[in-house]
Amino acid sequence: IEKYEKIADIGKGSFGCVSKIKRKADGKILVWKELNYGKMSEKEKQMIVSEVNILRELHHPNIVKYYDRIIDRESSKIYIVMEYCEGGDIATLIKTSKKERNFLPEEIIWSILSQMLQALGSCHNRKEGKILHRDLKPGNIFLDANKNVKLGDFGLSRMMNTDSVFAYTHVGTPYYMSPE
Numbered sequence: 001i002e003k004y005e006k007i008a009d010i011g012k013g014s015f016g017c018v019s020k021i022k023r024k025a026d027g028k029i030l031v032w033k034e035l036n037y038g039k040m041s042e043k044e045k046q047m048i049v050s051e052v053n054i055l056r057e058l059h060h061p062n063i064v065k066y067y068d069r070i071i072d073r074e075s076s077k078i079y080i081v082m083e084y085c086e087g088g089d090i091a092t093l094i095k096t097s098k099k100e101r102n103f104l105p106e107e108i109i110w111s112i113l114s115q116m117l118q119a120l121g122s123c124h125n126r127k128e129g130k131i132l133h134r135d136l137k138p139g140n141i142f143l144d145a146n147k148n149v150k151l152g153d154f155g156l157s158r159m160m161n162t163d164s165v166f167a168y169t170h171v172g173t174p175y176y177m178s179p180e
């Protein structure tokens, strides 16, 4: 934990706290997600382990890059160190563009869609087994300083082997569910 310096808190969610941090060794700006595992059930702890394992395996320019994980046993906290996305998330971008009536140009929308499909293609077409994100929404899509799209938050994702493909459970944010 001493390898990093906290710069500011970015936001909070059911998952814990996200902060902007600086890696002391080279000054690189990153974020960490701080989770208190002290009061978590075994199932919740297992979900964190699974998220970290999934993030570590994903290497794609359109997926939020995983850097490190730190376990602080004294405070029962785990810190997941990830790429900093200067442009924030797409849900906020849509909300502000709507409010300011400054609508996103069509080319940007196509570019976001195309980069998202490349990120999903890399998760779905892995030789080692598919990874399903299972909670795709604008709030889980980020933009870096160069407006590159980064798919994030694999907290509900799942690695599928051939036996588990049909063993679906309902997860995610139920905005819409098709009748079938």
Ligand code: ED8
Binding pocket: 010, 011, 012, 013, 017, 018, 031, 064, 082, 083, 084, 085, 086, 087, 088, 089, 092, 139, 140, 142, 151, 152, 153, 154
């Ligand atoms: C509300 N407002 C949204 C925009 C800003 O949020 C940022 C800014 C830069 C970031 N670089 C990486 N992240 C990631 C956050 C995150 O999960 C938490 C999260 C998701 C969606 C919206 C906000 C957050 C918040 F908690 F950080 F605020 C990532 C993941 N799960 O992969 S990556 C940034 C978020 C400022 C707050």
